Amino acid sequence: MLKLIDLELGESGVVKSIDLDPSMMRRLWDLGFTNGTTVDVLYAAPSGDPCAYKVRGTVFSIRETEAKGIEVKKVNQ
Numbered sequence: 473m474l475k476l477i478d479l480e481l482g483e484s485g486v487v488k489s490i491d492l493d494p495s496m497m498r499r500l501w502d503l504g505f506t507n508g509t510t511v512d513v514l515y516a517a518p519s520g521d522p523c524a525y526k527v528r529g530t531v532f533s534i535r536e537t538e539a540k541g542i543e544v545k546k547v548n549q
Contacts, residue, residue, distance in 0.1 A: 474546055476511060476525070477539035484512045485544030492541035500538070504528040510547060 479485050487509045490497050504527045505511070514531060515524040521536040 474544055475540050476513075476534075476542040476544050477523075477536055479511075479513045479544065479546065481513050481516060484510055484547040486510055486547060488543045488545055490542050492538060496538060496541070500534075500542070503532055504530065505542065511542075511544065 474485065476485060476487075487505055487507055489507065490500055490505065492500070509527060512526040513523060514526050517523070522533045523536075523539065524531050524533050525539075526532075
């Protein structure tokens with residue numbers, strides 16, 4: 473089971489499921505992190521947390537704790 477946090481900079485994944493508390497899960501859904509959506513890993517803070525991800529044409533910054541709750545399937549590039 474691959475998590476969003478496991479992807480390297482420049483890699484992409486397709487969201488398979490989200491396993492977080494209901495309020496955070498709802499927030500991520502509202503931002504576009506729904507099943508079948510492609511997520512691109514763009515940037516990481518110097519400390520490594522948070523990271524910036526591109527979802528449906530918009531860039532979002534997500535903390536490591538949330539990225540660990542998002543299961544993805546790596547996209548071959």
